Amino acid sequence: MSRRFVAKTTAQLAAWQTASLESLDLVGLLIDGVHIGEHCLIVALGIAADGQKQALGLWDGSTENTRVCQDLLANLQSRGLRTDRSLLVILDGSKALRKAVRAIFGDAALVQRCQVHKMRNVLEYLSDRDRPWAQAILRRAYQATDVKKAQRLLLDLARRLEDEYPSAAESVREGLEETLTVQGLGLPERLQRSLTTTNAAESVISRTRHVKRNVKRWRGGKMMLRWVAAGVLEAVKGFRRLKGHRDMPTLVATLRARDQRLGLTTAEEKVA
Template identity: 35%
Template sequence: NPMAKVRSCSINSNRLRWLLEQPLDIKLAMLQQHLEICRLLVNEILEDEVNQLTGPRYSHQKPHKGRYYRWGYNPGSIQIGDEKVRLWVPRVYDKETHSHVPLKSYKRLKALKAAGSRLLKRVLLGLSIRDYRSVVQELVDSFGLSPSSVSRRFIEESAARLAEFMNRDLSAYEFVALFIDGKYLAKEQIIIALGVTITGDKIPLAFIQSHSENTLSIKELLTSLIERGFNYQNGLLCVIDGSKAIRKAICQVFGKFALIQRCRWHKRENVLSYLNEEDQQTYRRKLNQAYQADTYQEAKQMLLNIKRELMNLNVSAANSLEEGLEETLTLHRLGINHLFSKSFATTNCLESLNSHLNKYLGRVKYWKNSPQRHRWIACALLDIEQRMRKVDNYKKLYLMQQAIQKELNLHT
């Protein structure tokens, strides 16, 4: 093992003591910059090897009888997952051979598929701590980390990220829409709130673990958003799947400042679930055509016609369509369906988020407790947030805000 010859190049908890002693805001800022942490560790590794060859900078005590000299820096890089981390690599000159000495640690780092900051991401990509020993063997070999210290490190970092996620200030954002939905993640019901800003950014705002979608727990979630600076008084479009508990909580917390857009996909699937396969094909087409209509009047008339047909075919399907029908047409009523139906007529934004979460959490074999579940979900949401795309037609979201304010008779 070439790294074994470089005694000081292994990373241990002592080398990160200075970081652990910093104030929480500095730790959180560092944790948000995984690659910067990795760059810090790599620079330390390279500097340690140079010190062994040349002695500490400005020291008169030179090892190897003064054979090696510092000789500036060269630009270089290493690969961390899919990211390239650029570095300034120290150069060492051998006065006996009149040549530069390649740093063994840099060569080893160049060959690594993963390094320090990838630790958290590797866990998040669905690997249970129980299966972690084989995954981190290369880190154990390269950096002298033990699986137990890896687990502790992950707990510390993920706990900090949970605090960051649950407490970050929302007052700097101007939100125009809010998606709320509950899904089974990590073997528990998790209700997630996703905000959309006036600039089209999707931001996971909060989540709660709840046995079921009940009004009280969702009210607490929404109230916590307001306490963190969530501004809803310029009007808010709330996209939900049809849950009565979620709807009631929105009305109680946001009152006259919120409009409800029921998810059309859920509505359509609920109606079709009462029909046989042949009728499902027919009415899926008819419902899609109705929701694609240009105007509110046209769309509503088409849905009422479908309801009359269903009354003769299947009363349960007709009743399902009638329930909440008006709220599936909110975008039509606002006159903005043609602009925003792709992003705001369904809860697909949250479905996509949940799909990504499942990739992170689905392979965990054993959930020890609720804090573990919360840490992992928070880490995953913060990581996913960085890659979420803006909503369609985001440059025209000001038109949505104006339409909502006009509908709600808000004067801002």
């Protein structure tokens, strides 16, 4: 590996991790941890008001690590990410990450727990015999546009699992309301599906595989960060807007109405 490449990728990563976010009109924040070999990286994506995805940063660490979660959110805040108005925050289910989000954003954060992560967690407790029918119910619940119907399906599933699979039943109930946050907003179905999982983060990392193939052995977290960041910054050039992006004005209007209900005052409103 040439010193020139190391210097270039180090500079790219540093510039990316310190770039100002003040000009971005973000209405959503997506954070997920992805495993590469023995390492875990955390990816943060922003969702703009027009549905365009923005790569905000990459960190070495796990979303289960409280200090790492606090540091990455503090980094985003110091770079200009707004915390004075409602923001949809889509998380992988980590309790440490959720706690850090609440500490930074307070009531401004509207938290959506990733439905794919929750489904995987529930199904891991079940036998091969019982996974298919339980998975079908979970999918029906998460695809429902009526949040009350989704709640009924999930609570009924928890009751059915209670005797034979108490841990699975507990997993269904744990964070249940936050897995249905977006469904409770009454958004059009296609946009709803785009905002209920952290799949976009995993997709970003998967698009860096052509870069990672050039590495036969990772020599620590710094090297991995440099290479994956280089791949992400290349992938950014091909980013497309969210599926259902034409309905983003509905989400924006819903968030601004929430601001008014909660009495959240933006900097612009204070000036006015």
